[in-house]
Amino acid sequence: MGTVVLTMKASVIEMFLVLLVTGIHSNKEMTKKIKRLKFNVPQINCDVKAGKIINPEFIVKCPAGCQDPKYHVYGTDVYASYSSVCGAAVHSGVLDNSGGKILVRKVAGQSGYKGSYSNGVQSLSLPRWRESFIVSESKPQKGVTYPSALTYSSSKTPAAKADLWSTPTYTSSQNRPGANPGVQRQDSSGAAFQKPVGADVSLGFVPKEELSTQSLEPVSLGDPNCKVDLSFLIDGSSSIGKRRFRIQKQFLADIAQALDIGPAGPLMGVVQYGDNPATHFNLRTHTNSRDLKTAIEKITQRGGLANAGRAISFVTKNFFSKANGNRGGSPNVAVVLVDGWPTDKVEEASRLARESGINIFFITIEGAVENEKQYVLEPNFVNKAVCRTNGFYSFHVQSWFGLHKTLQPLVKRVCDTERLACSKTCLNSADIGFVIDGSSSVGTGNFRTVLQFVANLSKEFEISDTDTRVGAVQYTYEQRLEFGFDKYSSKADVLNAIKRVGYWSGGTSTGAAINYALEQLFQKSKPNKRKLMILITDGRSYDDVRIPALAAHLKGVITYAVGVAWAAQEELEVIATHPARDHSFFADDFDNLYQYVPRIIRNICTEFNSQPRN
Template identity: 90%
Template sequence: MRTVVLTMKASVIEMFLVLLVTGVHSNKETAKKIKRPKFTVPQINCDVKAGKIINPEFIVKCPAGCQDPKYHVYGTDVYASYSSVCGAAVHSGVLDNSGGKILVRKVAGQSGYKGSYSNGVQSLSLPRWRESFIVLESKPKKGVTYPSALTYSSSKSPVAQADLWSTTTYTSSQNRPGADPGIQRQDPSGAAFQKPVGVDVSLGLVPKEELSTQSLEPVSLGDPNCKIDLSFLIDGSTSIGKRRFRIQKQLLAEVAQALDIGPGGPLMGVVQYGDNPATHFNLKTHMNSRDLKTAIEKITQRGGLSNVGRAISFVTKNFFSKANGNRSGAPNVVVVMVDGWPTDKVEEASRLARESGINIFFITIEGAAENEKQYVVEPNFANKAVCRTNGFYSFHVQSWFGLHKTLQPLVKRVCDTDRLACSKTCLNSADIGFVIDGSSSVGTGNFRTVLQFVTNLTKEFEISDTDTRIGAVQYTYEQRLEFGFDKYSSKPDILSAIKRVGYWSGGTSTGAAINFALEQLFKKSKPNKRKLMILITDGRSYDDVRIPAMAAHLKGVITYAIGVAWAAQEELEVIATHPARDHSFFVDEFDNLYQYVPRIIQNICTEFNSQPRN
């Protein structure tokens, strides 16, 4: 009997286990069948302003065509919430005019917004606004849920609704438009404010009463007085050891804290080098000092040799790109930390970096002892690498334990944008070739006036081997190279050379002169230099200018044509880069040439600033 009972108990237990396993398996199968809902990206129109959307962070899809100036944008990098979301995305370079997905993050309001022209969009200035936003590529953060449908400040649809000011609330019958100097209106947070009559928000004017802000977590926009794009090249070679590598990371963390990282201020990325360089994070990976410090703490040493030259080449080619967060209006800065000395050469790599507009700083720690100097690949490597050899760009530390002393002077110097001499600007990034008509019709006196015009233009540029370089050709029926781009590397030497140019006299073969300049001047131009040809003539050419001008344009030479007296307007327009109205000029008399110096410089700079810097 006892055996039967035990057998029955065992059967019951066995049945219970079977049911339990079957139930678990069934639940797993059910779970497999239940698919998580797919995230739907909301679509908005070009005219939707960030202030209409209540969500503090969201992903949206913009249509094509938001580059149109009717979609107003206010600010640069950090935009007032009165801006078109998609227009700001195009201005910032995150989108092009074909549209696409973007990530929008609301941040605190600012006391001022600076207008600028970028990527075909002219943003406007604004004194202050209650709320701001930044635009990033649509890469969702892990663990963050983004809304599939946006919450708007009005019940109207985002396509049809008017701007933020469309909802009018009158507190009394006296508060009608025209009956009182103020109109009481409602902002998205529910707080009323007065908008004075006659204030036009599109002109960047705002009510005297500041709008109340939405409840948002405070986010630092960074120090606007130190808006730089900074790359730290840290030494990860085996010889540095773990302890000194930690000291190096500590300096990086302290720099990140001192700089006050943010989208409206400095941005910072880190590259570690050994045998080969590798990017730990780029400029847009971490947008505040706290996140950046946390990321720096997680960096591990790579080991290998100390190939600094290879690392500088890597940064020049790869780091400062729009895709990595490089901003066109921010100087590019590289700080290189070296334990001892590099195991490869740095001079050529550094020269190319400087000519690309990168300001190179070197921190060298514990240099070679007397008996070790024979192993140094390139003596005096730091002076060959830095932006200028005036002491501003170099730090030498006797011991790793004294590295922290460089913190304050380093931060002060990298933020001193007025002294960042290698920053790429319209005045220090070109090879400029003057093509000067020396025909008989010009005459000796007028030729000296032309040379003074050339001098006045040249004075406006920063002249050196790594900044703007000047060359000159004089032509009649024949052509003569007065001096090439590599002949003189200082402004005084260039100005003296211009004065020494002798008048030739002869015919006017402008087409042949353009071909000669392409071959003798611009063929020897450096690949990362802007190429500008400034041609001055006083008459119609005896030969055809169309084919030589087309060749110049196809080779990327930006051509300015300046005509005097008997010069043919149609020839000037053919020679000039499109649009001709910005690149061709005409004066009746040689004595009036000087009037065009400011205009030409302005056009050169406007054109430069409208293009990506790197």
């Protein structure tokens, strides 16, 4: 009996052990299955944008071929969510073009995204975007659960209402264990959409909270064919009235829309004037048409007089600065809107603005009638103010209700950078050739003084390959090109080149030097550049200067003759452009040359600014 009992106990224990082992094995298998399901990585196509995926952090698998430029990427290292997820991964170097798994983490939107070329992908710049993401290798972080199914926002616009409601919150074709597979279909990106549990497809209805906001298109970088820095001076005086002020604001908003504002195109700021001017926003404040229009709508009228002249002076001194977003290489344009006529003078303020390189446009609305003309301080104020009196820079509108008719003509003219003549000033629009006497009578010490004089003149100009360019010739009996107009493109390089010029010593053949400068320097001058020759000599020429000087004048080279010590006054006057009193100078000593720098610069600018504005 005891033996039977022991045998039964042994059997029971054996069965228990078998069940225990089987259970442990089953649990291990279940755990393996769960783990396999847990790390099941969703696969996406190359054109899926990060903004379409709602999950804040996820691991996905990218296919091969995402290096293609059609999969747009915006930014470097940190990418705007409008970018292709897989394209960004290739650009960042996390993946190559063969695809693979990546970890994606959403971060805050940036104020700007810088484009760059990396790993065969050209990313684009973007001024701002509401959401960003970064990509890294697919190493799961401890304690973080990654979705095996992604949640997508809607890909349909509100206009396609029925279709939008039938394709609400979506997950990829990889489903969690036990989930209802639901109804699936493919969107244009290749991701499988799944109807969530509880939604009634037959009724075409999805709870409102299931619908996600639609991704917006990226903000434009602006029209590169209209890269201008633009200031609008709007009339906020009491005489204009609230209704007409609203029309003026609407006109500005329409201009902002038509211009396609952006950092690669036009930038626009607004100054309102009454008794005194005030900047509402500068060139940096709003860098796209949408934001600019919103800001314009919020402008309130200041009231007071219509002191347009004071406003123009304010813009000249304050608006077009680097701190306010002025880009330097872009033409500066100021458009002045005037209700009737200004209550102060505009001529002097406008002259200073033009000499600063600002293109002044005037739009006058509802001008003075006969019995009001006595109140106009400058009867011909428009022609005294605008950049050129050829009709290009001025508009007159009979009624505020006709203001919109000037919109397209104004946009066309503002963007016509070839005709914005006042963008060029006396300091940034010339090819200047120095012709330097290196004869024996000068001497080494005085020659260094002459070079300092040349450097002091050069310092006054804005030097670059597109602004003023400088070249130099030294002469004795012979001539030598020290450097041409295309040799140096910065002020520092030009000044260093002047310092390096070596003293030659010899005779004085000034006529031959002028001919040489015409052939070796000014023959290579740009067609749209003013040509200035500044000749410095200390004595009478051994050859004739009359014919070479006449040749220079006929070729449009404005010649300044600077004589020192034993130079012949009558010869300087022959060399100099007419009138000689403005183009010829004489110093009795080399040490006094420096005194003539401001006078020569002033005469160069006076001549430039006195040219006919028709």
